[in-house]
Amino acid sequence: MPHLTSDASGVFVISVTPFTEDGAIDWDSLDRVTDFYLAAGADGLTILGMMGEAHKLTQVEARMVAARVIKRAGTVPVVVGVSAPGFAAISELSVAVMDMGAAGVMVTPAVGLRTDTQIVAYYHQVAEATGPSVPIVIQDFPLATGVQMSDVAIATIIDDVSQIVMLKHEDWPGLAKISAIRTAEKGGRRHISILCGNGGLFLPEEIARGADGAMTGFGFPEMMVDVTRLAQAGDMDRAQDIFDAYLPLVRYEQQPGAGLAVRKHVLATRGAIASPALRKPGTGVSDTVRGEVNRLITRQENRLKKLG
Secondary structure: OOOOOOOOOEEEEEOOOOEOOOOOEOHHHHHHHHHHHHHOOOOEEEEOOHHHOHHHOOHHHHHHHHHHHHHHHOOOOEEEEOOOOOHHHHHHHHHHHHHHOOOEEEEOOOOOOOOHHHHHHHHHHHHHHHOOOOOEEEEEOHHHHOOOOOHHHHHHHHHHOOOEEEEEEOOOOOHHHHHHHHHHHHOOOOOOEEEEOHHHOOHHHHHHHOOOEEOOOOOOHHHHHHHHHHHHOOOHHHHHHHHHHHHHHHHHHOOOOOHHHHHHHHHHHOOOOOOOOOOOOOOOOOHHHHHHHHHHHHHHHHHHHHHO
């Protein structure tokens, strides 16, 4: 499998990890949802991220999930989240998944980092832990990690750590950060890929600012694929029209603490996974939420019909 490069673009869907009602990994559904994402037009997949419930898996399970998805995805690149409290675990999982054929690894900054100096030093250590040939994706998600990565810190990491090929951008508000990175590249800084998160909530604006696509999840990943391709082709009006048709559900999925349960409900409703179950600790949606989501889906379908 070719390694991830700084020219990567498109939509790398963050995959859910399907579970049975009793909390076991549902391997058949893992195959099914992988096929579902690929059929939706995904340019790549990202597994074992926060919305993949990676923190609820054992190391053995994480390796098994990675092996299964990488094999199923074939020639489609798979990025694997390897974030962990210590570098030994990051190193061990990175070596394992790269040997399986992963395209690269994604690492969030460790909780507790506060200064630019600490953040830059951390990614130097990540590069040492993963090995010199492993492409690394920085996940900049301060709403979840509590770590604020400044423009200066990111610029220094890009300059210092050649293994960094991509920024998974999900700062909020953070559009100015995209502009700053692209402006610096015009001045001679090394180019890296920028794929954005937050469920695609700001996708049209992010691409207009210079992002290369999305690395996030949504119950209708084909929306992100269509919007990204249309926007990159310069058809921003059509991209915005399609995005707007899905926006109420995108917004609903972004509720802190409830978003993954909503997403899994939508995926189960669409037949991509057998059960919407989350592994404990975690609960599914209530009957009230289920009704609200189903209503939004119906209205979404009606808007899409009008668009043609």
